[in-house]
Amino acid sequence: MEIERINEYQDECFPQAVKEEEKKVRKVDDKLFLIPYYPNEETALAWYQNLELCRQVDNIDHVYSLERLRAMYNYLDTHGDCYYIQYEGVLVGDVTLQENAELSIVVCKEYQNRHIGRKCIENMVALAKEKGIDKVKANIYSFNTQSQKMFQSLGFQKTGEETYERIIGKSGCK
Numbered sequence: 001m002e003i004e005r006i007n008e009y010q011d012e013c014f015p016q017a018v019k020e021e022e023k024k025v026r027k028v029d030d031k032l033f034l035i036p037y038y039p040n041e042e043t044a045l046a047w048y049q050n051l052e053l054c055r056q057v058d059n060i061d062h063v064y065s066l067e068r069l070r071a072m073y074n075y076l077d078t079h080g081d082c083y084y085i086q087y088e089g090v091l092v093g094d095v096t097l098q099e100n101a102e103l104s105i106v107v108c109k110e111y112q113n114r115h116i117g118r119k120c121i122e123n124m125v126a127l128a129k130e131k132g133i134d135k136v137k138a139n140i141y142s143f144n145t146q147s148q149k150m151f152q153s154l155g156f157q158k159t160g161e162e163t164y165e166r167i168i169g170k171s172g173c174k
Contacts, residue, residue, distance in 0.1 A: 026083065028123045032116060034083035034095065037073060043091050044084075045069050047108040056144045057106055076104070081127060087116055095120045097127050103138045118150055125154070129168050137165045 023036035048054060048064035055061065064072075076082040080098035084091045085107060093107035093116070103124050107117045128136050139162055140147045148164070156164040 023081070026123055026127070028119050031088050032119055033086045034120065034123060035086050035091070037077045037082035037084065037094070039073075040084065040091070041066060041069060044073070044094065047093060047106060050109050053106065053109055056141070056147065057104075059141050081124075085116060085120055087111060087114075092116065093120075095124055097124045097131075097136070101128060101133050101136045103128075103136055112146075117147075118154060121151065121154055125166065125168060133168065135165055135167050137163060139163055 025036065026034040028034060045064065045066060048069055051061070051063055054063055073082065076094075076096045076098070079100075080096050080102075082096040083094065085093040085095055085105075092111040093105065095103070095105040097103055103121060105117050105120060105124075107120075125136055137159075138147075138151050138156060140151060142162055148158075151164050151166075152158075154166065156166040159165045
């Protein structure tokens with residue numbers, strides 16, 4: 001899809017509710033797009049039915065209920081910029097830049113280890129920079145070494161037992 005067609009694509013494919021001026025589809029690369037959040041419970045709930053993923057993300061030993069999913073998305077959508085991750089035309093996760101400069105990301109298990117998360121976090125750091133935010137952070141559980149490595153590869157520094165921060169523009173990353 002050509003970059004100039006992204007907003008046309010959004011107009012054709014997404015509900016009126018997501019056509020707010022400040023929430024546009026963000027092109028990450030030719031295969032990867034960030035789609036502004038809209039209610040899509042059937043697709044999203046499937047990601048949160050993986051017990052290992054729920055442990056990585058929330059340190060819980062149960063999968064999400066529909067009520068928990070709705071509450072999470074309601075919070076993320078009203079407290080930041082929440083996007084679905086679309087890879088090769090398929091929604092595969094979500095990513096959010098919260099008002100407090102915290103980044104969060106979930107990529108369903110089937111699509112992990114393809115550098116999707118890394119590219120999406122880079123894009124969210126760029127969004128933070130566009131918004132004038134000078135530092136972003138992520139909370140990552142101590143056992144989640146996969147996420148720790150990914151965030152550290154993007155210039156995030158460990159600042160607490162489970163806290164990572166990146167000063168924007170000073171890490172040497174793209």
